[in-house]
Amino acid sequence: MGHRGTAACVALSSRIAQGKGPHNRAPQEKMDWQTLAHELEDYTCAEVEFLVNEAARRALEQKRAIVSGDILYAAGKTPPAHTAEMIEQMRTFQ
Secondary structure, eight states: OHHHHHHHHHHHHHHHHHTTTTGGGSOOOOOOOOHHHHTTSOOHHHHHHHHHHHHHHHHHHHTTTBBBHHHHHHHHHOSSSSHHHHHHHHHHHH
């Protein structure tokens, strides 16, 4: 798992645990943090925050708890702004 994936996992768990954003009205079900971190590896923390908010909206519309699939669904509709290749080019740019 890459560094950014770890950051995504921490950002997700932190936002949900703190009850920030619209998901504080929709409780979470058991989340598969490892899968989410792996799948969101190329997303920035700001992008992950957006995905969590979109997932919360979806769960609230359906009057149920947030599940990992809601976040993955939002990710499927919203690709990361930068590809892994672009990020690597930025790291090595001099």
